[in-house]
Amino acid sequence: MSQLNFKRLALTSAIASIFLAGCGGGGGSSGPAATPTMLSGTVAGGAAVIGNVIVTDSQGATKSGTIEANGHYAIDVNGMTGPFVLKANGTVGDTTVTYYSAATSADLGNTVNVTPFTNLIVSNIAGQLAENYFKDGAHSADFGSLITPAKLAAAETALQAKLQPVLAALGISDSIDLLRSSFAADHSGMDSVLDLVKVEVNTSTNVATLKNSLTQAVIATDDAGLKTDDATPVDNTKMTGMTSTTVTDLQAVVAKLNSFAALFASGLPSLTTLQSSGVFDTSSNFMMGGQTFAQFASELSTQQKAVGMKFSNVAIALDPSGTTGTLTAVISSNVADFGDKIELKMVKVSGVWMVQGDGRIADVSIRAQARRNEWSVLQSTMNPSGSQGQTMQSGIMIQIDPFAYNSTTGHTAVFSALVTGPGLGGGITMSLSTQNTWMKLSNAQFEDNLAPECGTDGNGTVNTSVTTQCVTVAQALDNSEYTIILKDSGGNSLNGAGYKLTLSKQPYATSALTADMFPSITSITIGGVAITPTSVVAGVGAGSSVAIGWSMPTSLQAKNINIWANTTTGATYVRVEKSLLPTATSALIGLGSPMTTGTVTNAGVWLEGMDTFDRRFSVSKSVQSQ
Numbered sequence: 001m002s003q004l005n006f007k008r009l010a011l012t013s014a015i016a017s018i019f020l021a022g023c024g025g026g027g028g029s030s031g032p033a034a035t036p037t038m039l040s041g042t043v044a045g046g047a048a049v050i051g052n053v054i055v056t057d058s059q060g061a062t063k064s065g066t067i068e069a070n071g072h073y074a075i076d077v078n079g080m081t082g083p084f085v086l087k088a089n090g091t092v093g094d095t096t097v098t099y100y101s102a103a104t105s106a107d108l109g110n111t112v113n114v115t116p117f118t119n120l121i122v123s124n125i126a127g128q129l130a131e132n133y134f135k136d137g138a139h140s141a142d143f144g145s146l147i148t149p150a151k152l153a154a155a156e157t158a159l160q161a162k163l164q165p166v167l168a169a170l171g172i173s174d175s176i177d178l179l180r181s182s183f184a185a186d187h188s189g190m191d192s193v194l195d196l197v198k199v200e201v202n203t204s205t206n207v208a209t210l211k212n213s214l215t216q217a218v219i220a221t222d223d224a225g226l227k228t229d230d231a232t233p234v235d236n237t238k239m240t241g242m243t244s245t246t247v248t249d250l251q252a253v254v255a256k257l258n259s260f261a262a263l264f265a266s267g268l269p270s271l272t273t274l275q276s277s278g279v280f281d282t283s284s285n286f287m288m289g290g291q292t293f294a295q296f297a298s299e300l301s302t303q304q305k306a307v308g309m310k311f312s313n314v315a316i317a318l319d320p321s322g323t324t325g326t327l328t329a330v331i332s333s334n335v336a337d338f339g340d341k342i343e344l345k346m347v348k349v350s351g352v353w354m355v356q357g358d359g360r361i362a363d364v365s366i367r368a369q370a371r372r373n374e375w376s377v378l379q380s381t382m383n384p385s386g387s388q389g390q391t392m393q394s395g396i397m398i399q400i401d402p403f404a405y406n407s408t409t410g411h412t413a414v415f416s417a418l419v420t421g422p423g424l425g426g427g428i429t430m431s432l433s434t435q436n437t438w439m440k441l442s443n444a445q446f447e448d449n450l451a452p453e454c455g456t457d458g459n460g461t462v463n464t465s466v467t468t469q470c471v472t473v474a475q476a477l478d479n480s481e482y483t484i485i486l487k488d489s490g491g492n493s494l495n496g497a498g499y500k501l502t503l504s505k506q507p508y509a510t511s512a513l514t515a516d517m518f519p520s521i522t523s524i525t526i527g528g529v530a531i532t533p534t535s536v537v538a539g540v541g542a543g544s545s546v547a548i549g550w551s552m553p554t555s556l557q558a559k560n561i562n563i564w565a566n567t568t569t570g571a572t573y574v575r576v577e578k579s580l581l582p583t584a585t586s587a588l589i590g591l592g593s594p595m596t597t598g599t600v601t602n603a604g605v606w607l608e609g610m611d612t613f614d615r616r617f618s619v620s621k622s623v624q625s626q
Contacts, residue, residue, distance in 0.1 A: 036109025037078035043088045043114040044071045044185040045097055046195040046213075047315035050330065051090015051612045053114060056134075057081045058143040069312040069330065071185035077108070083147035085122070085134050088114040090612050093315030093328035094341070094502040096478045100130035101179065102147045110180060116199035117163075117178045120208055121155040123224040128206045152179060158230035162210075162220060165236040166193060171244055187250040187316065195250055195316065196242050210234060214241040215320050241320060249353070250316055253327060253346050256353045257311045264309045264333070271301045281347055281354040288357030290405030296357065308334030316346075323348040337579045341614070362402035362414060364484050364499055368476075368507035369397035369450055369616040372518045373459070375604075377624045378532060392518075393460035394510040395452040396423075396471045396503065397616060400430055400439040400484065415489040416442070421482030421503075423475035424451070425468060434571045434596075443469050445570055453510045460510050473507050480506075505613035516553060519609045521621045523549040526591075533600040533625045536565045540574060540591045548605050549586045556609030556617055557582035563589050563605055567598035601625050 043049045048071030054064045057080040065075040067090060077084065082105035089098055101118035102125070119130055125146060126133040133139060139146070156179050160167070167174065170192055183190035198213040210220040219234040260279045263269045274297040275282055286293035300306065311329045318325035325346045332339035345359040376388035402414035417430040417439055430439040433447045440447045454470035457463040485498040508517075524531040525547050526539040539546070546563050558580040565573040576592045604622025611617070 037076050038074055038109060039077055039084065039086065039103055039107070039112055040072065040074035041101075041111045041113040041180075042071045042183055042185055043067045043073050043090075043099070044183075044191060044194060045092040045099065045116055046185075046187070046191065047071075047092050047328075048185040048313045049088055049090040049092055049097060049099070049114075050313050051088060051097075054087045054089070055080070056085050056087070056137045056140055058083055058140055060137060060140040062137060071313075073114070082108070083143045085140075085143065085147065086112065086114050087134065091504055091614060092313075093317075094343075094504050096504045096613050098131055100134055102152060104147060104149055104152070106149060107180070111182045113179060113181075113183070115178075115194060116197075117159060117194070119201075120159055120199065120222055120224075121152065121179055123201075123206075123208065124155045124158065124222070124227070124230050125151050126224065128224050129201050129203055129208065131201060131203050132206065155230070159222075161231035162222070162233055163193070163197070165234050165239065166197060166219075166242055169236075169239060169242050169244075170196070170247060187254055187314075188247065192247040192250060196246065212238055212240065212242060214246070214318055214322075241318075241322060246318065246322060249318060249322055249348075252353045253316055253318075253325065254314055256346070256355065257314060257327070257329065257344075260355060261309050261311055264306050267307060268301055268304065271297055274301060278352070279355055281349055281356045285347070286357045287359055287361060289363035290361045290402055290408070291357070292408070293357070295404065295408070305335040305338040306333055309338075337581050337584075360499055361405045361411075361495060362400055362486060363404075364401075364501065365397075365399045366419075366482055366484075366501045366503055367397050367614055367616055368394075368503065368505050369618065370394045370508055370510075370513050370517065371450065371618045371620065372513075372515065374521075374619065374621045375624060376622075390515075391459040391461065392510060392513040392515075393450070393452050393456065394473065394508045394513055395450045396476060396507060397450050398428060398430065398439075398441075398484075399449060400486070401437065402432075402439070402486065403437045412488050412494060414439075414486045414494060416487045416491075418485045418487065418498075419451075419482060420485075422477065422480040423454075423472040424482070425454075425470075425472070428469055434569075441469055447570070447572065453507070456510050460513075471507070473509050476503060477506050479504065505615050507615070517555075518617050518619045519550050519552050519556065519558075519607045521548065521550045521605060521607055521619055523547070524605050524621060530623075531603055531605070532623050533565060533603045536563075536574065536591065536603040537600050540594055543590070545588050545590045546605070547586070547588050548607070550607055551585060552609050553617075555611055558584045558607075559610040559616065560608045561587055561589070561605065563591060565600050565603035567596060568601050569598060571596045571598060573598065573600045 049067050051067055052064050053073045055075050056062050059081050061080050063075055065073050067073050084103045086101040099114050099119045100122045101114040102122050103112040122130045185191050196213050198211040200209045206224045208222040212219050217238040219238045223229055282293045288296045310332050314329040316327045328343050331342050343358050345356045346353055347356045372392045374390045398419055400417050405411050406413040418427050420427040428451050429442040431442040433440050440449050451471045454472045455464050457466055480503045482501050483498040486494045526535045527544050529535050552558055562577040564575045567573050572595050574594055576589055578589050602624050606620045608616050608618040
């Protein structure tokens with residue numbers, strides 16, 4: 001295999017930390033001190049949020065900024081009029097989050113955090129959940145009377161009183177200000193409280209539920225419209241595991257992750273070094289997308305792109321026993337096109353936390369995806385004038401790759417899969433692709449693994465007869481949970497009750513898609529000649545490369561690209577994938593070797609962009625011979 005199975009090491013688009021440098025000045029100044037114009041602080045929900053912050057002022061004006069990998073944000077609000085409401089959009093782990101906060105003009109130049117707790121503070125001031133009251137910048141005219149120092153202080157004091165049993169158990173000083181105290185998204189101090197207290201909001205009832213994240217027990221509720229419960233303390237009988245020992249475990253997990261990265265600080269470690277490092281559980285319990293530890297470590301020890309690897313935005317979920325857990329993190333390296341979200345299983349063996357892979361026998365993922373297909377048919381005696389067209393389609397992309405597991409002697413091969421969850425009706429059935437590598441919808445042609453929106457066909461055309469092997473988008477809401485069961489040829493499950501995956505963001509309805517939401521491929525040439533099935537075959541024989549140019553909407557960053565060609569039977573003749581820099585607008589890709597024989601009738605380029613919520617927008621530009 002050419003790529004490491006670290007999410008198949010289709011590890012793409014590095015999400016790098018951006019650290020703002022302060023400006024230093026030499027000499028004295030006789031003028032008055034400048035009036036502060038910056039709003040800054042930490043945006044986190046246990047882990048740093050990956051996303052953006054939007055500031056709305058009392059006149060309805062807005063400014064936005066990107067959240068750094070360490071959770072820090074900074075926005076210059078010069079020219080805006082306080083008070084301000086802040087809205088953070090993005091993801092924590094695999095979960096989509098929206099948090100609100102607020103600031104007065106007196107807060108400029110000081111810390112203003114954006115967390116689930118500041119969201120409750122602002123909700124309690126508004127008298128309904130912030131997600132409802134401030135949606136789309138509403139009520140900016142009320143900011144002056146609503147967002148005052150006195151009201152912010154009263155709401156913060158009440159919430160701190162509610163959380164006091166948890167704060168005391170974790171050794172957090174009662175002098176902390178949930179809105180304004182500086183903290184690091186490093187699973188210590190205030191961040192450990194965000195790790196252990198899970199806040200869920202119901203926008204229909206305006207009630208927030210606070211849970212023990214270890215046991216999922218409800219420890220308190222907060223009705224934004226009912227002021228009498230603001231300071232009602234959490235139920236300390238439901239605080240199992242919310243102790244300093246658990247905080248130590250959270251930090252130990254991160255320390256182990258840092259030890260993992262340290263192995264690649266200046267070069268590639270040997271297989272022996274990886275095995276003896278104490279980072280990994282090297283027993284038969286290790287499994288990473290179908291690879292044993294020996295297979296995984298063998299590939300990892302040869303991955304030059306892994307040198308200088310770093311982990312950030314680490315979200316950790318421990319189980320009630322305190323001996324196992326999962327983490328989701330962003331991995332990047334010194335090579336800018338190396339990076340992606342990964343999930344790892346952590347286990348405590350003889351008191352020591354270790355990495356146990358992802359615990360899965362296949363690489364699996366699920367996400368909202370929209371695609372735009374542009375095609376043209378070459379002129380021929382059957383079609384003298386040629387033809388062209390374009391379609392758009394939305395749905396859920398289901399990626400299942402059992403190749404490593406199926407290729408290992410002694411394993412009962414994954415033959416099919418059943419995917420169930422909101423909007424999928426009786427479920428989606430997947431089968432192996434022609435080359436027995438990844439899995440496709442069982443009724444799909446050309447190895448397709450996009451479950452389309454119900455009521456539309458595979459080309460995005462309205463077709464009300466499409467009611468199976470599809471998704472009802474209205475039911476596939478943000479953070480919906482799906483189950484993937486992998487089966488052998490006899491229909492028996494190979495992974496028990498299945499793997500649970502979260503769809504971080506609801507797909508767009510196909511009818512809501514517009515061309516400007518997608519990347520636009522501007523050129524595809526092979527040796528200076530436009531791509532055709534014939535030029536691909538000739539290019540493969542000559543060892544040629546394909547040059548591609550494109551433009552990307554400002555809301556997206558470049559993610560992946562591949563060159564492909566299919567035969568008359570739908571088999572893949574050639575497919576070469578490449579990860580992209582987030583800001584890339586061109587690529588040069590070698591065609592590689594053919595994967596099969598036969599007459600090639602379709603060829604093209606597939607390009608994918610990604611938004612803040614990990615929704616994917618892909619465009620396929622293809623040429624068909626008659």
